[in-house]
Amino acid sequence: MVKKGFPSVHFYDQDFVDIYEKTWVWMSDNWLTGTKENGFQEKYLNYPDNDTINQFEACFSTFFLVYSNNIFSAKANLDNFYSKQEENGAIRGMYSVADGKPVFTEDNPEGVMSPLFSFAEYNLFHKIGNKKRLKEIMPVLENYFSWLENNFLDENGLYSVPLAATMMENSPREEAYYLVDFNTQQAINALYMSAIGDVLNNKEISFKYKRHYFSLKTRINTRMWNEEDSIYYDLDKDGHQVPVKTIASFWTLLGEIPNEDKAASLIAHLKNPDSFGLENPFPTLSADHPDFSDSGMGFRGSVYTPFTFMVIKGLEKYARYELARECSIRHLYYMLDTLHLEGEGEGDIYEAYLPRKEGPAVWPEKEGFPRRRYVANTALAAVTLMIENVLGLYISLPRKTVDWIMPTLEIMGIEDLSLKRNMITILSNKSSRGWEVRLESEKLYYFTINILDEDKKKTLPIPSGKCSMLIDKL
Helix, strand or coil, X not given: CCCCCCCEEEECCHHHHHHHHHHHHHHHHCEEECCCCCCCCCEEECCCCCCEEEHHHHHHHHHHHCCCCCCCCCXXXXXXXXXXXXXXXXXXXXXXXXXXXXXXXXXXXXXXXXXXXXHHHHHHHHHHCXXXXXXXXXXXXXXXXXXXXXXXXXXXXXXXXXXXXXXXCCCCCCCCCECHHHHHHHHHHHHHHHHHHHHCCCHHHHHHHHHHHHHHHHHHHHHHEECCCCEECEECCCCCEECCCEXXXXXXXXXXXXXXXXXXXXXXXXXXXXXXXCCCCCCCECCCCCCCCCCECCCCCCEEHHHHHHHHHHHHXXXXXXXXXXXXXXXXXXXXXXXXXXXXXXXXXXXXXXXXCCCECECCCCCCCCCECCHHHHHHHHHHHHHHHHCCXXXXXXXXXXXXXXXXXCCEEEEEEECCCCEEEEEEEEECCEEEEXXXXXXXXXXXXXXXXXXXXXXXXXXXXXXXXXXXHC
């Protein structure tokens, strides 16, 4: 069923393969054409009923579009925003599909949104390998960083933005003034700008943004960490912690903010059924909060794939690969429950899900919620988590490496994945000789296999052509 040209995935549960393949088919229905009026890219991803494009979604969309074998552009959505940058460096969070003008709202008068461009670009570089692009977009990213500093950085070294900037519009954080998610996202922004500086061999850029990163990291750790509750909290206008546990706290894992001890305490919340360790990982509000709703009610309990994706990528930073995989699989099963309905009726996938039972989240106050087949959200699980966490494949083109982290040996793999003009296939199977990994490639690359439950790890150069390796011989 998968459209010709996309990589194929293999997994023992065919339903996972099914939702992966259907996602690529649905993607075509969300691929729109820019107009003379809006000045957007010739082809870009957006939900057909949306009247704006969204910066948060544009950044996250790159994490699944990089696996389309260049059938869909992974950079077009980002370029839509770069092309709208103002002289003062501003890039607004939303632009009108009708005329391409920035969209401002009463609850977000400057149109600021999560600063994740450098995070997206660094991942793009490792999946597509275009160093020239990094050099071209670095001035855009630097000017944008300066705009954020000049307009939202307070004298205490923390950023203050409206709650609407975080995409968590009805989260019960009314008292919050210094938001843990936005401050961490700006730290992530600085961290990856420093990393891009390293790629470009520009020591000045690397050092400048590393300094920004450590400055924010220190402030977040000293002011937002609550030792008693083992979580990071927002601060009010006076700098006091606002004790509301939300999914926002876990951006700190992605930003590598906590040390190992703090991380272990924070991750414990993700396993605790009284906070975030619910059946469908992970609710946007802690289950022990008075406003938590089993119906979801927007950011008062709903499970949104981008936030679950963010937490899972944070778990990877602290080598919690088994938990990351388990949570990816659980979340995908909840998506499959609404796609494959029992009895009559056609199933579908949705923008947000219930935290404790199968079904789409409910939010009566928001018209049209949840949107059906909202691939800007759902593809993060159906494609990216499927490849990176369920299958366990991590790819870097500049390094010419593929790491396969397998919690346990299973029949699975990927076929015809493009690594910049190099089509590769990696499949594990059980033969008469035992567990075997079959590999096929057009060019040499370095393959690391890491089987966690057998404590086996090996790196080998994979030549062009076909070859295989027996796991028992490692």
